[in-house]
Amino acid sequence: MRIFLALVILLNSFAVVAGPAVSSSAPEETFSYDPRVDEFYENPEPQVEASAVDCKMNAADIKSKRGPASAPACTTPAQLMAVNVSNTDFSRICQRMVAQDPGCQRIKPEKRMSCSGKRENMILSSANLLPKVGQCLKGLLWDSMVDLGKFILDIIKFLVKAQVNSLVGMVRFLTDSTYREQTIAAANNAANQGSRLGMSFLRSSGAYFAREYPRNLLRHPFNPMLAVGETLLNPLMKFITESVESIANYYIPQYQCMNGTAKLYTICKVIGDFVMPPAFMFAFLKNGVNGLRALAATAKVASIRRRFGAVNEISDVLRAARRVEAPRISVAPVRRLPAPHTPARPPVVHPPGHPARIHPPRPRPVAELPAAPLRRQSPDDLIEVARSHRAENAAEDVANGVDDIAPAATPSPVSAEAAVAPAATTAVVESADAVAETLMRQPEFREVLGGLAGTEKAQAAHALEQLSKGGASPGITVDLYRKLEPQIASEVARAPSGSVDHWAQLGRYIQKEKAAGKTDQAIQRKIEDAFQCR
Amino acid sequence: MFKRYLITSWLLAVTSTAWALAPAPGFKVKTTLGDVITYELAGKDIEINSMDSDFKYEDLTQKEMDNLKSLVKAKQEYGKMFGFADWKATGQKLIEKNGERIVLIQGNYKDAQKKTVNFIEVYWANPAKAGQYLITSDTLSLKMDNFSDYLK
8 A cells, every 4th residue: 555655646746836946047148039020020911801992992982082071981990990091091081080989089189099190009019019018018927927838838839730830920920810810720621730740849849948938037037028038029929919909909999099109008007907817818819809709708807897897987987077177186096996886976066156177076986005015126216206207197197088097906916016007117217218228328238228128127227327337347337237136136125115225335336446446357356255146 | 445446546557657758767847837847857957848749659650750851940940939049950760669669859959048958859659658758958968879868
């Protein structure tokens, strides 16, 4: 019996899931980025949908016969965005649509879709994909990296099954839903899917990925998305964004009538409300929007639907308040949305002659919870900038109105950093932009800052700036930053409030030592010894 | 009755594992990601990844192995996309003995830090079972002839 038990334990040990235990020594990182990926983005395949023909014909009608007022087709912004029309036709149809579509009418003009060109209404331009979408996806995926890894393994299986064997094809598979659907359908219908050994040979790519991924995760503790590798990063983000966009589009009727910036803002707000379920991404990968419909009955999506409901109700309350009263409604950022909706107070009825700009009692449809603490604090001055900027933004957002989207709710501790506020992050980013911009001129600094975004970029830029004020060479500055950053980050996290600016102190120290005639190397050695990181 | 059930289960477990190729004693599970299980050998820079396989005993033939050459380019494209760039095969071999067939491919690739990683891919099958494994090392030069040091 003992032998049996021992064997059972031995057999079971094969099923044990162990945590990663890889050495974290992180030498300098470089990516092999294939230029064909960029080429693809610059020359994407044109997407022509069934409705395109109708819209084109109607656009021609508008031109030649009846004029813009009579354009009968392309009645929804989604349709218009999906078709290929010239800029002139786009403008004409768009203007008419914006004037007539009730959804569009509910959106403030500055958030509304732009009729001057299609591009301004798209969020997925290569310019904003990484810095903006990546920033809000980072919080989303913070604790879902295992799920993301599994999802990538699924993608590999799909690619092999669909016989997508070129890099450009893989990028296209992830970024072009029409192509994806076609290749999956073709693979399902194909009588011969290739040899089984051949497919296993390609599918073993998953084993390579599973080997490298945990190592890369350890190299990017503060930006785990980078662990997927730079070649995959952009198309994958585009895919994830597309799927999030689809859910936003599915649940928010006005979404398609927003311009690119408002869409991006909405997506980041929506993302804050739930952690992306991998099942959703997988369903979207397999079946596109139909996959969404299939998922609609599941508990997870039901909960998302309820949250969207709450978001819309809150917006209604805010809108009602705005209708009654002045443009300067000051509402603090809402941190968490409870599921049930609390009815708004009835609007205050002012006596005749009451000044129009007096604020009504503030509607409090949801409980306001204190902001979650930052996981890693920014340096004091940045936090100060962030605070004031955030306050301004919060007031502005509500007064101007994303109209229909309430401030984001906060998911679990996952994105505590992001939760402190997208606005805070934005502020840090903006305040550090100039610094980062200047630093990026140095190739050594570019190497550090190039792979970062948002708060992390701001923090890194601050650190590098302070260190380089000491006058050491960029190479040594970067080296010191890389070695000291983990220790200083943990020190700041341990004593966040009123903590000193370690980087500034170090910069001053370097400056003093340089003035005393010490060489860069000697200073570096001394600091490394002090921090015990040599 | 229960004792007999236990003995039967034990026999089944022992016989089925005895017939399958598995990481050599000493290898311990390090991580599991989806269907890929990663094993490591304490104190040695060597890892084995095992994953589910779809091929069968009859697929492991010289002809099928030769056909893999036409997929090398595709594999390299997967490598660029999924983090094992510059994938190169430096040798391949088909072994058939004792009712087992094994296709071995050895080579190397570059990881995200451009460091060379050596590998042996192992496709193993007997008429009842099949399995595929990836043996990798950053520092050891792996030879396919020695694969049985790592997989028993």
